[in-house]
Amino acid sequence: MSSKVKIFVPCEEANHVCDKSQYKEASLWEKIKLNLHLIYCKACRKYSKNNKKLSHSIKISKVKCLDKKCKDAMKKEFEKALKDQLK
Amino acid sequence: MPEHEINPSKWIDLYSDYLFNYTITRVNDRDLAQDLVQDTFLAALKSMKNFKGEASERTWLISILKRKIIDHYRKINSNKGKAEVRITYSDDESEGDWLEERIADPFDKTAEDTMQNSELGDAILNCLSKLPEKQAEVFRMKTMEGQETEVICNELNITASNLWVIIHRARTAMADCLKENWF
Numbered sequence: 001m002s003s004k005v006k007i008f009v010p011c012e013e014a015n016h017v018c019d020k021s022q023y024k025e026a027s028l029w030e031k032i033k034l035n036l037h038l039i040y041c042k043a044c045r046k047y048s049k050n051n052k053k054l055s056h057s058i059k060i061s062k063v064k065c066l067d068k069k070c071k072d073a074m075k076k077e078f079e080k081a082l083k084d085q086l087k
Numbered sequence: 088m089p090e091h092e093i094n095p096s097k098w099i100d101l102y103s104d105y106l107f108n109y110t111i112t113r114v115n116d117r118d119l120a121q122d123l124v125q126d127t128f129l130a131a132l133k134s135m136k137n138f139k140g141e142a143s144e145r146t147w148l149i150s151i152l153k154r155k156i157i158d159h160y161r162k163i164n165s166n167k168g169k170a171e172v173r174i175t176y177s178d179d180e181s182e183g184d185w186l187e188e189r190i191a192d193p194f195d196k197t198a199e200d201t202m203q204n205s206e207l208g209d210a211i212l213n214c215l216s217k218l219p220e221k222q223a224e225v226f227r228m229k230t231m232e233g234q235e236t237e238v239i240c241n242e243l244n245i246t247a248s249n250l251w252v253i254i255h256r257a258r259t260a261m262a263d264c265l266k267e268n269w270f
Contacts, residue, residue: 015255016251016255019251019254019255019258020251022258023229023230023236025236047259050262050266051258051262053262053265054258054261054262054265055230057207057211057265057269058211058230058231060204060207061204061205061207061208061211070121071099071103074099074103074121074124074125074128075099077125077129078095078098078099078125078128078129078132079096081129081132082095082096082132
């Protein structure tokens with residue numbers, strides 16, 4: 001590691017870490033930096049809060065989506081039917 | 088002049104997630120739900136001329152889907168030869184006198200929580216459909232399907248930092264949208 005350790009990070013990076021931590025992909029060091037940033041940055045605190053709320057909502061709502069493959073398969077079949085219909 | 092136009096070529100993009108989500112809370116099986124949604128689209132296509140434009144497309148599709156789900160339960164019940172139809176003798180609120188319309192909805196049991204959650208789910212999907220296509224796709228893959236960053240990057244041919252930028256925009260938009268409609 002370089003001799004100068006960055007402790008204070010800009011907002012962009014803080015937001016990036018915040019996004020990452022929603023998916024549990026932020027490292028411990030990143031999280032420390034994020035929390036330090038949140039202490040003095042109101043805008044990022046707000047973003048962080050909303051972000052967590054969003055994650056939580058999606059989790060409790062148990063939304064399920066079709067993945068792209070299924071959708072493409074569905075589309076193909078549907079388009080075939082659509083053509084037949086127009087004949 | 089009907090109030091709502093019908094445009095089948097956009098159905099799958101616009102409604103498949105919504106219909107799928109609706110189905111999966113009722114049948115609890117991914118493959119089956121997918122088949123039902125597919126059937127619904129095909130059936131809707133066939134009876135397109137019956138669409139009067141009084142309701143929105145989505146409502147109309149849902150009404151077809153409902154029949155499909157009911158048909159499915161009727162079929163498995165007769166297969167087993169035992170009636171698992173649970174009748175909750177309902178109040179005036181429920182429409183229809185048909186037995187099928189009184190099949191216990193799995194939702195009935197856990198009442199309000201689940202109901203609220205399903206409404207929240209609708210709100211989320213609604214917001215998701217308002218995002219630009221690319222954002223919506225990345226967000227969906229990452230958040231709802233929980234795929235690895237690397238996998239998504241490879242599939243969509245984007246870099247990791249690119250992905251995080253997209254995710255960030257999507258999350259901001261989603262949070263704003265939900266704030267208006269839900270929180």
